[in-house]
Amino acid sequence: MDVRRLKMLLELSRLGSMHEVADEIGTTTSTVSQAIAALARDVGTALIEPDGRRVRLTPAGHRLAEHAVTILAAVDAARLDLDPDAEPIGVVRVAGFATAIRRSLMPVIDDLRHVHPGIEVRVREHEPPEALASLARDDVDLALVYDYNLAPASWRSDHDTTALWEVEWGLGMPTSEPRAPLATFADRDWIVNSRHTADEEVLRTLASMAGFTPRVVHRVDALELVDDLILAGHGLALLPRGRTSRRGVTVRPLTDPTVRLRGYAATRRGRDRWPPLRALLNRLPQV
Template sequence: MDVRRLRMLLELSRLGSMHEVAEALGTTTSTVSQGIAALARDVGTPLLEPDGRRVRLTPAGRRLSEHAVSILAAVDAARLDLDPSSEPVGVLRVAGFASAIRRSLLPAIDDLRRTHPGIEVRIHEYEPLESFDLLARDEVDLGLVYDYDLAPAEWRDDHEATFLWEHEWGVGVPTRDRHLGLADLADRDWIVNSRHTADEDALRTLASRAGFVPRVVHRIDALELLDDLVAAGRGVGLLPRGRTSRRGVSVLRLPDRGAMLRAYAVIRRGRDTWPPLRAVMQRLATG
């Protein structure tokens, strides 16, 4: 059904005269008559019946005019929602890793709550490979992901990535071993991420520079659990410098800045015209 014809029918139900409808919509009486006749053909039932010299809505016409209220309201809401110049309103779905959620997204949400209260942000914690998959399936609108300078991400052609920040990583060891260098850890068991390959790729590059192949034994997602394994002497692994690790764990600084974790905000190409997504991306970029 043509929404313009629905609007004509709705105005006729309110005003009762095709002439008045034509004046209200800035058109001619003939156009209104033809539009409602075409609408009747679309739905397959008469919408008007004679009423002396005038016409009135049939029972079907009245029912359709009631539906038109909701239909036209939904169309207007959709147009407003998609208007790049409109106030951002809507639900924004974000998938991201914990550090970026804490460091970038939560402060952005606090600011947007004051400036754009119509945006509702729903947060899902995922590793980058999982976030990319969710973006591809349109199950989230924004992904907060990371790579390392030693293991750069391969971006899809339909993705747009905005750099957010970077952080230096070193090797977490028991505090008693804080005087050691990377080569001294060649015979240790190593811990890598269970849900992403980037840190293992970075580790293998670092190890190759130091002349050894790391023996990967444990695959752990949570940094807190990695801390526990290191403190217990069960292995060593990459950890962010400057982070407060559990007692008994130190993070060695590596030569040439070690491995730099780089955080990005990733969206599907062309989606930044949607006002809620554009507002969040602008806030993240300035954070």
């Protein structure tokens, strides 16, 4: 149903005259009559009936006019919601990995709430595959995700992405062990992420360059548990440098090549023009 015709029907229910409706909305009586007739054809029932020299709404016309109040209000709300010059209002749903939520999102939520009190941010903690799947289903509006310079992600070409920051990664090992070339650890057990394959791809790339195939034994999500396993002598792992690890665990730098994790904000194509999402994206620190 054409919302312009619904507006004319609503005005007719209020004014009771097509001539008065035409004057109210700045058109001709003929245009109003044709619009009401077209609306009647759309819904498949008569909406008006003669009432002397005037017309009145049929019972079906009255019911549709009642619906029109809600429908037109929803249309106005949608237009306002999408108006780039309007005060942004809405719920922004964010899925992301824990580091990005702490580093990029949490520092800006309070400022966003202060400047735009009509925006609410809701957070879900997910690794990139989970976050991107939620984004594809339209369950979230923004995904905070990552890849590595040695394992660039294919999803970047399918989304609008904003580079946020980079973190160097190194080799997590017991502090008591001396620094040595990666090939020195060819016979050791290795620990990788249980919810994403990117760090395992990086590990296998580095190991291949060093001339060995890593024996992946443990798959763990929590970095604190990775520290515990390293400290107990159950394996080595790639870990972010600059992070405070367990005492007795050291993250030694990797060179030739270096390893860098790259954080991104990803949205579905064209969705970043939605004012509440744009207001959040504009506040995220970027590279």
